[in-house]
Amino acid sequence: MLIINDIDVFYGNIQALKGISLEVKEGEIVTLIGANGAGKSTLLKTISGLLKPKRGSIEYLGAAIDGKPAQTIVKAGLSHVPEGRRVFSNMTVEENLELGAYLRNDREAIKKDLNHVFELFPRLLERRKQLSGTLSGGEQQMLAMGRALMAKPKLIIMDEPSMGLAPLMVKNIFNIIEMVNKEGVTVLLVEQNAHMALSVAHRAYVLETGKIVLTGSAKELQESDEVRAAYLGGL
Template sequence: MLKLDNVNLYYGVIHALKDISLEVSQGEIVTLIGANGAGKTSILRSISGLEQIKSGAITFKDSQINKISANKIVSLGLSHVPEGRRVFPDLTVRENLELGAYLRKDKGIIKSDMEMVFSKFPRLKEREKQRSGTLSGGEQQMLAIGRALMNRPAMLILDEPSMGLAPLVVKEIFNTIVQINKSGTTILLVEQNANMALAIANRAYVLETGKVVQSGDAKILLDDESIKNAYLGD
């Protein structure tokens, strides 16, 4: 479904991504793990068109997307939940969700999709008329994911969904990510909590200073001593 082939990205003279190649197949959860500054967020931003790569190719559903605009990429069925959630604080929960569907033409189905989001995140239903800036961090994360789902994406990319959240909320968010995947949405996940990410993923890529240094079955990497020592705090 998604393929990066020898992708290079620069920020000025800084070579941020160095010949990155990776694949995500339909129906998978794939996670990217690595220290801060390893290039994880840069990969996601390159995929969704927020950063322009210097060389290489990014293909989504057999279409090369690295030369088209971010809004066109969204219309192809790829939704990005950014680091820091980025909800619209002065708009209500419902208005944020409606914006998630702004490219859709099937207006009659949007209402049922909003109810689907509310069923996954009942707290959003309770707060649907509340300004999003007044929500807790966990509720804002739920809203950011819900807003992305309103695009009916074939693939969801998530950047640090657990950041700054209490452990019980993190567990709830991760359970929902698994449910979303089981309902048919492919997921690419960047997550500092490598234990939880590897526990739910099918496969994983390990990044260091802009390079993929290891990849494979997530459960195998979860038991890999070098991965444990570097990322899992064991």
């Protein structure tokens, strides 16, 4: 579904990604783990068209998308849940969700998807008329995920969905990620909580200082001494 081949990405003269290659197959949950500053968010921004690679290629569903405008990539069925939620705080929950469907014109299907988002996130239904800026961090994360789902994506890329959330809310968010995946949405997940990410993923990549240093099934990486020592607290 997604093939990234040997991409280099720079911020000015600083190279953030160095020859990154990875792939995501349809139906998978693939996770990228790594420390702060490893280049995880940069990679997601490059996939979704917010940054352009200096070298290499990105293919989504067999078509090149590197250098394409972000809205073209969303329209092709790839949604990005950004780090830090980025909800529109002076708009209601419902308005935020409707905005997620701004490239669609199938009104009846949009209504159906809105109801489905409310089924996935009952808390959002309770707060549908509330201003998004007044929500808790966990509720805003639910809203960011719901908004991305309103674009009807085939592939959803998520940046640190558990950041700053209470343990119970983290569990809830990961349950929903699994549920969305079972409904047919492929997921590429960037996450600092390596333990949770590896517990839901099928495969994983480890990113260090802009390079992929390890890859394998989630189970293999969970059992790797190197990964345990660096990311799983030595468990």
